[in-house]
Amino acid sequence: MGKTTGFMEYTREVAERRPTAERIKDWFEIYRPFPEPNLRTQAARCMDCGVPFCHNGCPLTNLIPDWNDFIYHGRWREAVRQLHSTNNFPEFTGRICPAPCEASCVLGINEPPVTIKQIERSIVDRGFEEGFILPEPAAVKTGKRVAVVGSGPAGLAAAQQLARAGHAVTVFEKNDRIGGLLRYGIPNFKMEKQLIDRRMEQMRGEGVDFQINAQVGGNIPVEDLRKDFDAILLAGGAEHPRDLKVPGRDLKGIHFAMEFLPQQNRRNEGDTVPESEAILATGKRVIIIGGGDTGADCLGTSHRQGAASVTQFELLPKPPDERSPSTPWPLWPMQLRIETSHEEGGTRDWGVATTGFTGDESGHVKRLHAARVGPPPKFEAIHGSEFAIDADLVLLAMGFLGPVKNGMIEQLGVALDARGNVAADADYMSSVPGVFAAGDMRRGQSLVVWAIAEGRKAAQGIDRYLTGATKLA
16 A cells, blocks of 8 residues: 555546647547656555455456555556556556446545546556566467457457467458557547557567458458467457438438548548548538447547537436446446547437438438437337437447357357357357357457456467466466
């Protein structure tokens, strides 16, 4: 415990955000660096609880009190080592994880919780700056080959763990760059992409081979992987978007969020998006359907593209401003969350169901029609609450229904669970021997921290399958 009375002496402090007027003009990350003295003060608030519920709140079971103590005492190298003992990519979670660890922090019972996420991010960034984070190649090779399909956080975490266990790992990515949704889903203002490139260099130094433009079940036959590799990990994510089946859905100008967001990330990479395919919010009245993280990403991107106005609708009722009594500590709280994108402008509205769209003579959307609805699970329309709103661009950000089935999954013949995800046993093996699944493809749409945890656990199962035992944590 860094300082015995720290939690009584210091208040919670987070990193300063760049001014809204400045940040909506670029695509750089929003937060300013957090000074080291402030960081040590925040680490001193950790109580090193006898039962640290933050461990339970974190799917990775990060050893949070340990590295808080190291930071308070200025022992950065030890903090970096301890942080990486449970988390392959804290630079990702330290930026885009909603921090369930903080929601279960014991101090959070009656005080603002410890700023765990900020400390985590600062540790890994300092680790790279100081040169503490280097490749860790295996001393002994097993001679076994593993194919990892998908290069999101689950696939990358599994690939790194398996390479360090001595296996020859090849990552297959269908896109032209590595990173999955980290690369082409998360906007740059939340996480800049050089962070992915930096980790790729480390992983290459550990022997991981990356193959891009390689769609397994497409231009890469499934049979080739079955023949050439001793095990296969399916980590392709949950990419089947939830659609909105209402009149006018086929009008031009209505797009899935994951048609819109990747285009801007490609522009930020220096790519050119053909004008005929471009989806841009510039000068348009934008409607976002869906109030979650993906909707917030669409909101922030629309601001930076210069939308004339942005309105975000959510089907569920508005959450309470404070933690709901139905989700007491240490549960993940149901309460209103204001993301950085919401601070930048736009209108949010809750309890709204879209009933249809109408367009102009050219077939382009011009109005969204909706009604207010009652609470779940029925969401019954409230009589007389119907309304319409002008729209030039509609973005559907209503979540995902699981992995895409046609192609690889159908060809492999793996069994699916009741939700349409790839079913797997306790070792993450599917119904097909030697074929494993992890991440959103196995558990459904979830958080980056869960994806990394899934990748690490799947690596344990694969290592056991190939060698009969595992030392992977």
